[in-house]
Amino acid sequence: MQGMSLIVKNITRLVAGFIAIFGVYTVFYGHVSPGGGFAGGVILAGALVLIVLAFGEEFSRKVLPHGVAQTSDALGAMSFLLVALFGYMAGGFFVNFLPRGEPCTLFSAGTIPISNLAIGVKVGAGLFGAFLALALFRRQSDGHSRSPIAGRPNRGGPNGEES
């Protein structure tokens, strides 16, 4: 897809950073105010989607590639599971083993901010990856698919590239 007009590109340059910061704020303050990992991740993904829509596909291939989105997705999920598994050191699965601090401040509530961060990264990267998969992987008119995702090459259909 191509990018949008010059006005949109300039406004995006100004605004995308703020949207991303708001997403990060929602993730980090998840244990104090409403929001948390999922909502902050969605806002973060919104900022990334805005960049891709405004600047076009070529730009996004260089700066925000699909492979990085998939890897951060998996890393976010794995760190959430690791936080849960580390709880075994303190007694059981998912036990909150870090010091808890003063309630309703930023550095409090044990492992909850870490879980929020992991979920924020996962949701942001995952939604962005889903957007890329939906919008960018298309069959061209000659029937060849540019998608590295699943397909059945031996059945006479268009070949999928190996990812």
Next chain:
Amino acid sequence: MQKLLPLLVAIPLAGGFLVPILGRLTGTRRGAAVLPILMVAAVLVLSLALLAGPDETLVLWIGGWEFPIGISLLADGLTRYLLVIVAVVSLLALLFSMDYMRQYTSPSLYYGLFMLMLAGMNGVVLAGDLFNIFVFIEIAGIASYALVAFGTEADELEASLKYLTLGTVASTFILIGIAVVYNVTGQLNWAKVAEAIAAGGGPSMPLYVAAAFFLMGFGLKAAMVPFHAWLPDAHPSAPAPISAMLSGVLIKACGVYALARVVFSVFGGSEVFGWVLVALGGASMVVGVFLAVGQWDFKRLLAYHSISQMGYVVLALGAAAVMQARGTSEAVVALAIFGGLFHLANHAIFKSLLFLCSGSVEYATGTRQLKLLGGLGRKMPVTGACLRIAALSISGVPPLNGFWSKLIIVLALVLGGFYTLAVITVIVSFVTLLSFAKVQRYVLGGEPTAAVEQAREVPAAMCLASLALAVLCFASSLIILPAVKSRLVDPAVRVVQAGPPPRAKAPPRVVAAERPGAVAAQAAVPPARLERTSP
């Protein structure tokens, strides 16, 4: 042992996230399968260790957070039984996929989705509260929708769309049921909901409405007859090991198990519920088998038979509930429940074997139309033998496992006084025998057709998986021996027969948190207590 329960969900979940990224590093198709097979083997070892342990109900409150704000995992006899079935079928289906998935691209994504589906199913059987059952059903469901569409041909996409739409409507109904239950009883932990219902003297009218929603939602997941329309399209379109998983374990863990849990352990199986289950099961049996006989697509025929065989299980459980409400002797009720649960395990074994054999046939010949096949018995001896064993099992030929479980169900129905149902069951078994005689004649007998000429035996891993399941077909007949039965199946039977769990199961530290007003209110929602986390 209690502390290891979350690992049964955490290990496959980690696999679901790790395998796609690690798969890009290994590059080969077989290399991508090593980590999933190791993880499923670990899950199988854990499940067997659970089954080998003493027959007690393990309750684990996650993170140390107790009732009423904590989430619990609960492993009783029924859970252990299903965990082992799920793990065995998953391991063999994975072994089969190592070579079968050569026909598809992106093996690492396939294995990732497979592990997510396994994590979802383990979570469903382990979950201690109703909402977590819903969440894990959705996890397994979303993975299965994507796996059904894995080949991205036109047929598979259409099947997946139908499956997705119907599955989502069913999940929505389950969620409405959960909302009504929470509104009436104020609890989500299904053991506590059972207490609240029992203390209120049985379900009230809003709870019957919730039960109706649950029956619709879980009935669709279990492919009961008014809600079966997705299965004949979805199961054939999936790759063969996924068809084996879907027919073999998914409709059982997400459908029949959840149905049994809600009807027996939460609502306390009363006569009304029993008759509804009998009606659903009976209709599924009859409609499934009569629609199956006329099919000419191998996998579509097997899919219709799944509907019919699940009808057997639900019929047996429903008849047990009716008999229990009528006051028939406990031994007959236990026999009916044993028949149902035994048939559940047998169906997992022989139906996955049938689907794996159909996958081998498709791998070797490229077609699944019965009219284009013939004479495979000579070209592919191992697959042919396994197919024959599986077809004899499902038809109910002694001494294979299908015969014993169908016999026990018919016996229990006769002893309970359901003579018409027993006759219908026998007729359905006979029609099953007919349709599988047709399958054997068209696939294995006769002269090799054009499609079969170049067929050779499938690779070793696929043969090994089929052979292992065929051996299990014989071995699971041994479950009728009292020594084996009391160890393996009786704990599950006792759980279903006992109905709502007794109060004494609550962990002792929780007693201080129970409030006397927290049960059996019509419309009151007790306040949630926010525990302060003091340093």
Next chain:
Amino acid sequence: MTLPMLPYLLALLLLVVGLYAIVAKRNVIKIIVGLAILDYAVNLILVLVGYRTTPGAAPMAPILTGGMANEPALVAGAVDPLPQALVLTSIVISLSVTALLVALGLRLYEKYGTFDTERMRNLRG
């Protein structure tokens, strides 16, 4: 005090609208929109289940901010936060399902050239 029946009836109406769209419409996109409306309706029912107030006081949101003076009153009388946690999970699930549906719809369009489900009836019998 809990809610009167009207909000529940309106949520039920929304549910029926969503179901009608799924059942009666032929366009794949309209089916997706119908599923979205169905999800909104169920989430609304769940949130409505959790509503409660102490009589005579304004409804309080279950948000604990630092240094709150009347905390026991908040704990006893705030709107029930548990159904809201359930709704969060449900929203995440419906997001994944919607993403999968849209992907399926796009692939079906590439195969058939149309969004009309009446043309996509290969599997029958």
